[in-house]
Amino acid sequence: MTLAPSFLQQRPPLGDLLDLRAFTDVCQSFSELYRIGLKIFDEAGNRLVDVKVGNADFCGYIWTKASGREQCAATVGRVKSDPVADQATPTVFDCFSGCRYLVEPILYEGDAAGRVVFGPFVPEGPPGLPASLTGIAPDFDAALAAGYQQKIRRVPTATAAKILAHFLELVDVLVFSGHKNLIAARLHIEAVQESYRELQDKNRQLETSFAKLKELDRLKSNFIATMSHELRTPLTSVIGYSEMMLEGLGGPLTAEQREYLAIIMEKGENLLQLITSILDVSKIEAGRVRLVMAEVDVGQLLRDAVATVLPQARKRGVTVTCEPHGPPRVVGDREKLRQCLLNLAANAVKFTPTGGAVIVGSEPLPADRVALRVSDTGIGIPAEHLSRVFDVFYQVDGSNTREYGGAGLGLAIVKSFAEAHGGEVTVASTPGQGSTFSVVIPVRPRSEPALTPVLPAAPVGGA
Amino acid sequence: MVQINQQARELAVKVVYYGPALSGKTTNLQALHQKIAPELRGRLMTLDTKDDRTLFFDMMPVWFRSAAGVKVKLRLYTVPGQVIHESTRRIVLQGTDAIAFVADARRAEAAATLAYWNNMLRNLEANGLDVRTLPIVVQLNKRDLPEVRGDDELADLRKVIQPPVVPAVAIRGEGVVETLWTLLSLTYRNLDRSLGLGARWKLDEAEFLGRIFEKIDLRGTRLPEEAPAR
Numbered sequence: 001m002t003l004a005p006s007f008l009q010q011r012p013p014l015g016d017l018l019d020l021r022a023f024t025d026v027c028q029s030f031s032e033l034y035r036i037g038l039k040i041f042d043e044a045g046n047r048l049v050d051v052k053v054g055n056a057d058f059c060g061y062i063w064t065k066a067s068g069r070e071q072c073a074a075t076v077g078r079v080k081s082d083p084v085a086d087q088a089t090p091t092v093f094d095c096f097s098g099c100r101y102l103v104e105p106i107l108y109e110g111d112a113a114g115r116v117v118f119g120p121f122v123p124e125g126p127p128g129l130p131a132s133l134t135g136i137a138p139d140f141d142a143a144l145a146a147g148y149q150q151k152i153r154r155v156p157t158a159t160a161a162k163i164l165a166h167f168l169e170l171v172d173v174l175v176f177s178g179h180k181n182l183i184a185a186r187l188h189i190e191a192v193q194e195s196y197r198e199l200q201d202k203n204r205q206l207e208t209s210f211a212k213l214k215e216l217d218r219l220k221s222n223f224i225a226t227m228s229h230e231l232r233t234p235l236t237s238v239i240g241y242s243e244m245m246l247e248g249l250g251g252p253l254t255a256e257q258r259e260y261l262a263i264i265m266e267k268g269e270n271l272l273q274l275i276t277s278i279l280d281v282s283k284i285e286a287g288r289v290r291l292v293m294a295e296v297d298v299g300q301l302l303r304d305a306v307a308t309v310l311p312q313a314r315k316r317g318v319t320v321t322c323e324p325h326g327p328p329r330v331v332g333d334r335e336k337l338r339q340c341l342l343n344l345a346a347n348a349v350k351f352t353p354t355g356g357a358v359i360v361g362s363e364p365l366p367a368d369r370v371a372l373r374v375s376d377t378g379i380g381i382p383a384e385h386l387s388r389v390f391d392v393f394y395q396v397d398g399s400n401t402r403e404y405g406g407a408g409l410g411l412a413i414v415k416s417f418a419e420a421h422g423g424e425v426t427v428a429s430t431p432g433q434g435s436t437f438s439v440v441i442p443v444r445p446r447s448e449p450a451l452t453p454v455l456p457a458a459p460v461g462g463a
Numbered sequence: 464m465v466q467i468n469q470q471a472r473e474l475a476v477k478v479v480y481y482g483p484a485l486s487g488k489t490t491n492l493q494a495l496h497q498k499i500a501p502e503l504r505g506r507l508m509t510l511d512t513k514d515d516r517t518l519f520f521d522m523m524p525v526w527f528r529s530a531a532g533v534k535v536k537l538r539l540y541t542v543p544g545q546v547i548h549e550s551t552r553r554i555v556l557q558g559t560d561a562i563a564f565v566a567d568a569r570r571a572e573a574a575a576t577l578a579y580w581n582n583m584l585r586n587l588e589a590n591g592l593d594v595r596t597l598p599i600v601v602q603l604n605k606r607d608l609p610e611v612r613g614d615d616e617l618a619d620l621r622k623v624i625q626p627p628v629v630p631a632v633a634i635r636g637e638g639v640v641e642t643l644w645t646l647l648s649l650t651y652r653n654l655d656r657s658l659g660l661g662a663r664w665k666l667d668e669a670e671f672l673g674r675i676f677e678k679i680d681l682r683g684t685r686l687p688e689e690a691p692a693r
Contacts (some may be wrong), residue, residue, distance in 0.1 A: 006554045109505045110526035194550035
């Protein structure tokens with residue numbers, strides 16, 4: 001990576017350093033004040049400013065003569081192009097007409113950025129026109145020319161040099177501030193461009209790593225889906241054969257053996273549930289959740305959930321009650337909604353201490369929605385964790401020695417299923433007093449076509 | 464890299480004063496502006512857009528013509544020290560021929576100094592410049608303040624880092640000329656190696672330094688032994 005060449009590395013021409021229109025105005029008023037014309041050329045010889053004062057008639061008359069024209073052009077060429085020293089001193093150029101020019105370089109940072117041609121003026125000396133002028137043509141009218149010459153300022157060379165030095169000081173300030181403004185403007189742009197380029201670079205890097213992460217995430221989800229499936233198959237055999245033994249298909253069992261087998265079965269079921277949850281999550285992450293929509297009896301849904309967690313609740317000394325209010329039926333995926341309530345209810349029982357209460361209920365909401373609620377009087381969730389409890393694998397207590405088990409999948413599944421129904425899940429909690437989770441879903445799905453796919457209309461008239 | 468105009472026999476050398484904010488880079492240039500005779504230098508240009516401070520750096524040209532007719536133009540720059548001016552810093556550093564790294568000598572500033580040193584290394588790299596061959600002088604500035612690194616620490620520092628270390632109190636003009644001298648001496652030798660300043664341009668080190676330093680107010684300055692007689 002290397003930067004584009006900066007403006008700082010360049011030396012702009014004189015014309016770029018000055019606002020030429022404003023600068024011409026300055027030259028004009030300066031010339032008029034001292035009644036001496038001036039021309040400004042840049043380093044390459046381009047004329048930037050040309051102000052004539054007083055010499056128009058005189059020079060115009062000379063131009064009517066062929067020889068005058070020729071010699072005038074030569075003088076103009078000399079003042080414009082003849083070398084002058086890179087020093088702050090004027091060089092004198094005499095015109096054949098008796099007029100005089102002073103030429104001095106415009107020095108900027110020690111370099112000649114251009115030159116000022118100051119004149120013509122009539123220098124000190126005997127009055128009258130020189131022979132070099134009167135001899136340019138046989139019909140030269142000296143009296144007329146002398147009259148015209150009166151209009152050109154007569155000034156000693158030393159005085160003109162002082163005026164010129166003063167003018168150059170003015171130019172120096174103008175060039176400096178012009179250069180400064182130009183650098184400021186260009187560097188602003190360059191700095192912005194450079195920052196932009198840097199940002200783009202970083203964006204590209206981020207995009208690349210984001211793409212890599214996404215690919216890794218996809219591979220991970222695939223792996224989990226495959227593994228869960230592969231784990232389930234042998235586990236089903238473990239549970240199945242244990243069940244068969246319990247039923248006495250392998251011969252009579254002692255009480256102790258039955259107890260052990262029951263434990264194997266129970267733990268096997270737990271494991272199976274966990275694996276199923278993982279599979280659900282991996283399906284959700286892979287975007288493969290599909291809802292099977294049907295009319296669902298809300299009361300039944302709530303009672304099912306209560307019945308399922310009741311044995312566990314009794315064991316822990318927690319009361320569970322069912323409080324259905326609101327619409328008796330919703331349209332949704334029965335299995336997914338059941339799973340939602342079950343996950344919430346199981347959590348509520350898990351996190352509620354002995355003597356506590358869990359309420360599983362429903363409630364109508366405006367805009368044709370219903371809330372399926374699970375409230376408990378459990379330990380609650382600290383505010384700083386509330387926003388993350390629905391993240392996959394998130395545990396409020398993430399330590400190795402945490403009191404409550406679980407894989408951190410239950411709430412993530414609830415959230416996905418609720419959203420798949422076009423709803424959401426919310427939580428309100430006060431640490432030490434309890435939590436309320438609400439699955440809010442529309443009574444009827446909003447996008448009807450998803451429920452009853454529209455078939456393409458049969459072509460009219462047949463084919 | 465040094466800009467060469469063979470035809471006009473001109474060399475343009477870029478010197479950058481780099482360092483953390485408020486370490487005294489601009490103060491260095493201001494002191495030099497005062498000490499260098501006006502015929503040898505231009506105005507000190509300070510790009511300070513007061514409203515948003517997007518740009519903040521200084522520039523001062525210094526030039527001379529050698530006996531053999533070679534025109535040498537030095538451009539002294541400072542970089543903006545504030546962290547957010549990273550891109551301007553990188554732009555100013557472009558094509559530099561020498562660096563004066565101005566550091567605050569106070570112990571409390573050591574971490575910021577190191578961060579800027581590393582920042583400079585990154586920006587040099589971004590500009591395709593090699594820190595190992597670039598002439599660099601470290602100026603330990605603000606030595607008049609309390610809690611600065613002492614002479615013994617300076618000696619230790621000299622042992623571990625390659626660039627020469629020059630102590631300074633830039634606000635009083637102390638060490639400023641010494642820093643420039645040390646840096647330009649290194650710069651001459653570097654350019655002599657790459658361009659043959661002595662052999663091809665007929666410009667030896669004594670003249671290179673002499674042309675500049677004979678026009679500098681050296682009162683209160685202690686230059687090394689090889690300083691040209693005035």
